[in-house]
Each structure stands twice: as structure tokens, then as C-alpha cells.
Amino acid sequence: LYFKNDTLGRYLYPIDNSKPSNEGKLKSIIDPDGRITNYYYHPIVSDNPPSSEDVIRPRIKYFKVLDNTNLDDTLQVWEDSRKPVIIYNYPTSNYKLSDYNTFDPSGNVLTSFQSQRYASTFNYDKIGRITKVMLPYDFNFSDTSYTVEIFIDTTFYPEDTVIYSAGVGHYFNFPQNYNWFITGNPPVDNGPYDSLMYMYIDYDPVDPDHDPNRKNILPLFSIDENSLQNFDNIDNAFLDFYPSRFTSTMNPEDYKIVVKTLNAVNPNTGQYTLGNGVEIINQINTNSEPITNCNGALYFYQNFYNTVNITNAVKSQISVSPMQGILFDLDTEVTSYRRNAIMDFTRCVKYYYLGQIDFSSWKLKYAPKIRIQGTKFIIDTTIIRNYKNASIRYIYDDINNRTEVYSKLAGDQMVRNDYLFDGFYKIKKTRKYKGKFKYDSTETKYNFLDLNAESIDGLNNTTKFSYDRFKNQKETQNADNSISYDSVYHQNSYNYSFGTISGLVSIKIYKDETDRIFTKIYDAVGNLRREISQAEDPDPSTPIVNNLVTDYNYDALYRVTQVRTPANKIISYSYDGYSRKYSETTVDAGIKKYKYDKSDNLTYTQDQVQNNIGRNTYTFYTYDGIERVRTVGYLTPREGDSPPTDFDDLTGEQIDIATESNVEDFLLTVNVYDTLSNAGVSLFSNVPSDYYDVLNNTKGNLVATAYRTLLNDTWSFKYYRYDARGRVIRMWNLISGYSTKVFDYIYNSSNQLAYVKYQTGENDFRMFRQMLDSAGRLQSVDLWSPATAPDTNEWDAPTNWDKITGYGYNQNSLISRQDINTNTPILYDFVYDTRNRITEFSEKNAEIFNYKLSYQPNSNISNQILDGSYKNNMSNNEVLEFNYTYDKSNRLLNADFYDGTRFDVTNRYDYDGNFTSMARYSSFGGVLDNFAYVYNSGTNKLQRVTGTGTQFEYDGNGNLKNDYLAGNLNIKYDHRNLITQVTKVLTQFPPANQVTLYRFDEEGNRTRKVIYNTSDPDPEFPGGELDKPPSGWDLVRDEFYIRGADGLEFAVYNSYDLDYYNVWAGSENVAKITSNNDI
Structure with a gap:
């Protein structure tokens, strides 16, 4: 819709005809599901105070968050004749979210904020290049000065x-x-x-x-x-x-x-x-x-x-x-x-x-x-204002064709990266500064066609590229002088398993550094039609190299409809009238169907297991007015209720959870955004007692999530608090059957996590910090040693922090050294080759574990040596050295110990990459295991590895249901195909079973594992609270996995006793700490 004869907001302009004209400008967009987005080019509600003398133009109020967390409020005229300065979206019919922007004459954003009205500001130079970004918590009005640098282009x-x-x-x-x-x-x-x-x-x-x-x-x-x-x-x-x-x-x-x-x-x-x-x-x-x-x-x-x-x-x-x-x-x-x-x-x-x-x-x-x-x-003089206080600062040196980018970490600490350009505006060098004058550099050289001809890393390792006359990459010479080749040729038409490809066909051949050949065939519009790799014949007595061919079939609209695997298995796809995938059929998981709303949001899915239950069993999804996932549920017929609509009869329109009868009984996940009043369901009655103590800044963010794994489970909850940048600063984790666990987060100015506080004021309190080096790389992970949380003056006192692990880096920012501060300090060194592949890992203090790796030219590991004092605790204390060989498709064939057949492993595969055999040899050189893999006909589902009977059974989705070989039976899954129950037959007298129950959060992360022993010959957990099993079930272990806002497992408890804390360096779990802080 467009504005026509618009009078909206005219009362805000007391002077006649002074309201900006919106005539003909975009007014609103209504999507097929009726969601509305409104656009405004001036305020329609003014924030001018009633006592203001200047009421000629209405103004908008916003806040700059200072580095001391105080707010500085500003009133500003908010108009633009070209672009909308205010945008309204409606998550629900009676709740809106706002976006505010002002622009410079070139259309660049100057000030931006959302419903919370915490502003970010942007500065530009005279030719429109961004020079400064200011984000909340970096504004500082006690120091707004800047230095001036004059660059002269002569x-x-x-x-x-x-x-x-x-x-x-x-x-x-x-x-x-x-x-x-x-x-x-x-x-x-x-x-x-x-x-x-x-x-x-x-x-x-x-x-x-x-x-x-x-x-x-x-x-x-x-x-x-x-x-x-x-x-x-x-x-x-x-x-x-x-x-x-x-x-x-x-x-x-x-x-x-x-x-x-x-x-x-x-x-x-x-x-x-x-x-x-x-x-x-x-x-x-x-x-x-x-x-x-x-x-x-x-x-x-x-x-x-x-x-x-x-x-x-x-x-x-x-x-x-x-x-x-x-x-x-x-x-x-x-x-x-x-x-x-x-x-x-x-x-x-x-x-x-x-x-x-x-x-x-x-x-x-x-x-x-x-x-x-x-x-x-x-002389072309450019005056650059180098702002001392900025979240991100850009400096353009037009004499030397260099751009300097400074990103604030904390205080005056800035991470600097430089980008040097050639005369054609392409980056030729990058510099990552690790000190005021020290940096690591990479370089790219270009040929006369402006194509990448040479890449030089920080250690001066060079990779070179060459091209054919059509600018196709032809040759890659690695730093170790190994070479891979690419070639392209064309022909008219091509015959394959789905018929004839008419017209121009492109055949691309890649030959790697070991002369292995991989071929891809494309039609005239660029659709991949065939892939060819090579492998030895699965029969060892037939040393023939076979082509492994995967073919793709398309319909008239160039949508993939079939995939034929090298073993002639077919995967099929179908589409609805809007080219959205309607079904996917595989030999292992049967058919899975999909339905969508008018805005292409996935609203229903039905897999083979659900279809086997009945056509009216399926998973559903609902969304709010700005297409954020609101609920996930599982519909299935229930006694006393009207049966759900058959899947095939669904239109794709969302279930209305506000009006649908008993819909809460079928929900598995409920997300609430912006404010708890938008929940739409009555689940959230357990709000943490301190939730409203301070401002939560939830507008535009996820407020809370209720989740459960199965419909008959009790609910678990997560609640969130945010800062002015929309970063999670507190999370309350309420796992069903357990006490509330609370995380607090503090970030640096580059949005990197700096501190994590867990359970402040409780006996299981812990606090970690992540320290960064001058280049913004992780330098150490430290543990707060006192038993109580610090006050403001203690935070960075060195004596209060124990380093858990620290890192050093080489010129390519690869880890060169890591130390772990256990009772016996561990020091790891890493060595890399010219292609940045790790070749040596060694522990320098106790020499606990060391290894060396050698590679084939195509980066397959060719040799591995394992050594260290660890072997002194083993029955076999030899240095282990293996040579590895691979087939033409890089699948591991043999692991050969240097001494005869001892410890050897031999693998063989079918055309689809499934094992056909595996032989493992003992320390004496004899065969320890000799598995012959047999699959259910026409599938990839393993039937047995020994004997003649069925050892493995599956459900309709291809999930393992019974593993008779290991004794794991009656394995059950949720709608995401995550295991919820396993029954293991215990080899004891009298006979008994061990039942393990698993529960997961809304992201599929494990939150709980409960183990029971029972004499019940056919045990089945009835649902409900996991700590209330049927009579005769004896608790063995009840583990809770406490995760933070990032989904990483932070602590593990056995009932209410702490097992350990996980220590994370970014997303890498580097250590575990006991309740006594032992690493």
C-alpha cells in the first residue's frame, strides 16, 4: 500500500503545510498470511515534552548507553523525505516492535535503534565510507575528543x-x-x-x-x-x-x-x-x-x-x-x-x-x-578524525591504499586489522596486529585478469593458482609443491541413468595431488547431473577400479526429483505448487511430508513413524507475526477428543493456539517473545522471584521457553534477561525435577564473552573469565578462586584468578602452545607443515601423550606415531606406529602396524560407502574381530555383522530399535529422532533389565539421564516426572546436564551432588573441574 492524501501525524506540526509529504511513498506491506509492516517517514507520535517551547517539529527520544551503564537521553527531529525512518512490525495483533533510523544525504544510516531505544550511531567520511561505529556501552561523554590525521595524496x-x-x-x-x-x-x-x-x-x-x-x-x-x-x-x-x-x-x-x-x-x-x-x-x-x-x-x-x-x-x-x-x-x-x-x-x-x-x-x-x-x-588532502572512543573505527589511508579497522575490546584496548589494496580495489595484504608495531600478515597476488594467482600466509607459505583462457581454475600448486588439477570440457548432450541430457553439457574433472579423479557433469543451466568417483571393487580378489556414480534427475522447473546412489538406491522428492518440498522418500526412513503456510513457513511435518501410527499424527509449528517460531507440538488421536485433521487434508495454515481446544496438551515447545503477556498459554506461572528486579530488555528478544521431550513429561523452563545490545546477561534454567540454576554473562565491546558467573550466592558458585591477546584471540581461561562472587574492585585482582589453560599462536593464528594448569602442569606444543596441517603434538613436561602425523599429498594421513608415558599404564606399552592406505575415494582401507599384522585393521566398503567387512587384529597378530556386514535388502540398514540371524532392527524412520548384539532393546525416540529410552538386558541372576531415560531441551541438547534397574521383563516408563518410576524400579543414577544460554554443557550433577564443571574455551571443552577445583 502507498500513502495517498495522508494526514497521519498532522496534528504534530502546528504550522500549516509544514508536515512532510508522504504522497506516493510506501505505506505498508501485508504478506499472504495477513502480517503487516508499516512504514513512516516522520513521527506519528511525538516525544517532545509538554513544556517544550520548540514544538515546530516533533521529535523522537532515544538513549545512549554510556560505558558506566548510565543513560543519556536525546530528543531529535526524526524525518526523511526518501526513506522510512520508523518501521512497525506486529508479533501479535495488539503488540508492535519498532525500528528507527536516520540517514545522511547519501542514504547512509546515522542513528539506529529498536523498541528499547538504545541507540547505535555511525559516522562516514566525505565519500561515504564508514569511519566510526558507536554501540551501547561504548559512549563516553567525558571523553568525546578525537585526533586529526591528515593524509595527502600527491x-x-x-x-x-x-x-x-x-x-x-x-x-x-x-x-x-x-x-x-x-x-x-x-x-x-x-x-x-x-x-x-x-x-x-x-x-x-x-x-x-x-x-x-x-x-x-x-x-x-x-x-x-x-x-x-x-x-x-x-x-x-x-x-x-x-x-x-x-x-x-x-x-x-x-x-x-x-x-x-x-x-x-x-x-x-x-x-x-x-x-x-x-x-x-x-x-x-x-x-x-x-x-x-x-x-x-x-x-x-x-x-x-x-x-x-x-x-x-x-x-x-x-x-x-x-x-x-x-x-x-x-x-x-x-x-x-x-x-x-x-x-x-x-x-x-x-x-x-x-x-x-x-x-x-x-x-x-x-x-x-x-x-x-x-x-x-x-595535493588531495583528506582529514581523518580518529575518534578515541569508538566501538569500531575505520581509518582510510588513500596514499598507501590501506584501511585500518580498530575494534574495541575493553577500555582503551583495541584490536587492529589492516587491509591493503592494490590499484584495482582488491585486498592484496592483511595485517593482524599483535602489538603496537608487530603484526602477522597474509598476501594475495593477482594475475593480469584480476584472478587470484598466489596466496601467501603468515609463515610465507605460498599457494599458486593458474587458469585457462576461460578463467576457469586449472592448476593449484600447494606450498609443499604438490599439485592438483582442474579441467573443463564441453560436449553436445550426455546419456545417463535418467535419460539424455540435451544441449550443452559441461564436464568438470578434478585430479587431486595423488592423481585421484573426481568428475562432475552439469547441464546447460548449471544443474549437477552426475558425480563420479572411483573405488576398488569390494571383492578383494577382484582388483578392479570401479566408478562410483551418483545421478540427479530434475523436473521441468529444475527441481531435484530423484537421486540415484552408486548402489542404485533411489531418493525421491516431490514439491507443492509453490516449489516447496512436499515429500522426501528414502530407502531407510520411508516418506517424510511437509506443509507450509502462505509465507513459506514450515507448519507441519509427518515422518514414517507418525504415518504408521495414523494419517492424523504429525508435528506442527506455529509462528508469531514476524515469523519467529512460537510453538512446536505433536498431534495424535487421543481418546475423548475429536481426531486431528488428516495430514493430507491440511491446508498448511497454522494452528491457532489461542482458540484451538486443548492445544496446550499437544505442545512440546513454547517460545515467548517481547513480554510474558504474549505467551498465549498459561504455562509460565513459575517466573523466578528476582526476574523483575531490574529491566530485562526483552522487547525484540526471546523472553522465555517452556519445553518437554514427550507429551506426558512435565515442563522445564528457561528465562532470559538482556542488555542494551540484545546480549543475554542472565539466564534462569529450570529443569523439571531440579532446582533453578542461574547464569550471568558479561561481554567485551566486541560482543565476545568475557565472564561467566554461575549460581552467585550458592554453594556451587563458580566464575570463569576468558582473556584475549592484543589480536583478539583467546589467551587464557581463568577460574575465580574465592568461594564468593567478587565486588567491583576485586574483579581483575591477579591473585584471585587461577589460570586453567592458556594459548600461544603462530603467525597464521594456529595454536602453537597450550598449557593446562593441573596439579602437574601440562604443556602442549603444536607443529604444522607448510599447508598448516598439524604434524606433531607433544606434551613437554610429563610427556603424557605425544603423536606425529605424516600426510599424503592430498592430506590423507599416511602415518601416525603414538607415544608418551600413558602407555606405561597399559598392558601393551609399545610405541604405536601405523601406516594408512585409502581407496580411490579416500575411504580408509588399511591401518598397518609396523610389526607384521599386529594391531592391523582392514576395512572394505560397498558402492554407497557402507562397511562390507572389517578385520581387527590382536597384539599377537591373530584375527580379533572379523565382521561381515549384511544389510537389509535395498537399504543401508545393517542387519548383522556375524552369523546368519537378524542382530539389528529399526523403526520406520530408520532408527535402531533393537540391538540384539549389545543387548540394547526397545529403544524409543521422540519426534526429533532423539533417544528417550533404552532397555538393556543385564546378564545376571535373577534376570533384570536396566532402563535408561533421556530428556532434551528445545534445541535437542541432553538435559537429563536417569538409570533404573528393574525385574520387569518388559519395562515401560509411563511418563510424567522421571523421579517417580513404577513400583519396583530402583534408581541407579540421576544425571542433570546444566547448560547455559549458549547450549554448552556447563555442569553435571548426580542428583544434587556435583560431578564436575566443564571448562570451555570458546566452543572447545578443554577441561573438567571438580567441586574442589581439581582439574
């Missing part, structure tokens, strides 16, 4: 120019001063003796003070002081002049004419100095008699002028005080008698009777001039 070019007189006058040696006479018509000349460009030199060695007014009146002509500006170098400078007359009472051998520069020392105070000068041997061209006709004299001025090389005199002035003009002087050797000289340049300007010339003509035709040849430069 272009040099040759210059040949002529400098003409800007003014004429005289210079007095007694006293030393000067006068310019900027002449007009008639010329203005108030100097003595008509001194306009007139020399009168009077020397009297006997009485130098006889007439001060007649001492050394020197002709002087000025130049524009900018005439020499931007000269980088002067190659040649010549003065051309022709006096109207020159007379002297001295003999020519007794004097020399000298040309000097007049230079400014401080023009504002009239301080000047004379250059050393350039001497002219006494003979000069001039008129022997005074000029009687100026027009006739032009010939002499233009053809008989004197030329003086003044290069050195002028060159010295381009880098010091600017030259103001040229002065003529007379250097005489007369020592014993009085003599004088007269030189006149302006006779034709001064005297009307000679046919006076105007001053402008005289400057161009008669006046002295300077000819200069040299090099000039153009």
Missing part, C-alpha cells in the same frame, strides 16, 4: 610556466626597505627620482653619507607569492629582461650587475631578506640611447632580451620563505672615486610623449619575466 606532473610582474617599485639600501607600486593607468609613482623600476646607484667611497636619498635606489619587480606554490622541484629558472636604458660613469670592467631574490622572513612585520644573488658579467643588451618611440622598441624587447640562469637562487626558495620578487643591484670594484649608474625599465610606461603603453601591456611585452621548468604536484 600527484606529480611536469610544468613549464612563465611568471610575469605583479607590481614594480624600488628598494632602498639606506635605510633598508622596499616599496611596491601596483600601477594602473596612469601609473602611480610617488617614489623619489621616478623610481618606478628605476635604478640610481651612487657610490662615494670617501663620503658614503653625502646624500642618503641618492644611495642605491634599486629597481624591483614583484611576483605573485603563489607563483612558486606546489613546485616540488625546479629544473631550470631563467630571468628574461631588457632595460629601456643603462648608463654608467664607470668602466665596464669595474662593475657587475647582480640579480637577487627578495624573500619574506615575516611579511606581517615587514621583515625581508635578500638572496645571495646571481652575477651577470657587465655586458648586457640595452638601448644605447633613450627610447623615443615605445612601439618601435618592442622589437628590441622581444628579440634582444638578456637571459640569466637563476635556477639555484629560485630553487632554494620553494622550500623556505616564499620569494616576493626580483631585485637588480650593482656590484662595483670602485674604491677611490665617486661613480654612479642608471638603469630604467619603465620608460615606456611613464612618458606619454613616447607613446605610453598601459601597465598590463607592459607586463606582458616589456617587463622582466621568469621562465620556469620543473615538477609540480597536486
